[in-house]
Amino acid sequence: MTLRQLWDDYVLDASVPYLMNRVVARMNRELEARLKPLGATFQHWRILAVLARDDGSSITHLARYAVVPHSSLSRLLSRMEAEGLVRRDGDEQDGRSVTVWVTPAGTALYRRMLPMAIDIRERALQGVATDEREALHRLLDRMMDNLQAG
Amino acid sequence: MTLRQLWDDYVLDASVPYLMNRVVARMNRELEARLKPLGATFQHWRILAVLARDDGSSITHLARYAVVPHSSLSRLLSRMEAEGLVRRDGDEQDGRSVTVWVTPAGTALYRRMLPMAIDIRERALQGVATDEREALHRLLDRMMDNLQAG
């Protein structure tokens, strides 16, 4: 494929990564705005959402599933710990590992965030039928697999 | 819908926004890594990709389509201008507006970035048929419309 063909091939508006970036940025920005009155940020949401499922995660696990760079997590968790939302603890099996636990205040905050996140998701997917949503899930899973395989 | 039902409804792994965040973060991170040897960042890519289509954009236009917050743009463009990649100019019609133009060096850099971006897209969409890709385009467009309607 020549450069000229590459150029023609990459029509910005028709590029999946570009469109996904815009959709994601928009959803995140809206959620961020709604979280602000709660004194929370989008990062708080991501951490608490993962802990809601995997309480007692290690930092490495959190970094992976909360989509936060490993090296950003320490200070983010320090802030959240100071706010009383999470608690850090040493792992008894592995002294290198640190486990993160959600506090009652963290759970309470998560309960207030959850409807906001669902609302934005539903607004984005308005008019999209169940089978289309499922197809989208599967496609996104496939993309994730493809990327991780590389 | 009760809170308990909301809770059950929001299965993290099955949430479109969550999956899209992970896929997008992964693609962006990989592109960022490949751009680094060129001395460029993901932000450079976004700006140059929009200018490749809309040379002479205003700052407002760029902020919107390059998915960069308006207030971040001034200093980002100052850096890119210092690097000789873009050039800013006052709009003759509207004295408030500033137009941004890509330089030959900027275009040259874009030509080197483009195959990298396409490569990552193709890797993510490996094994995804043309009609599925088109369905995905349409769905993402719909989501964008839904979000903008709110």
Next chain:
DNA sequence: CAAGATTGATGCTTCAATCTTC
């Protein structure tokens, strides 16, 4: 006064280096 863009202060993120435990 509204729209477009920039700037000052602050806070967060990031890279690389470091520390600890395995």
Next chain:
DNA sequence: GAAGATTGAAGCATCAATCTTG
């Protein structure tokens, strides 16, 4: 020496305030 996590220094982003033009 490798894996898990933290920290110091530097760069970047963000909010609010500001400047300029319409």
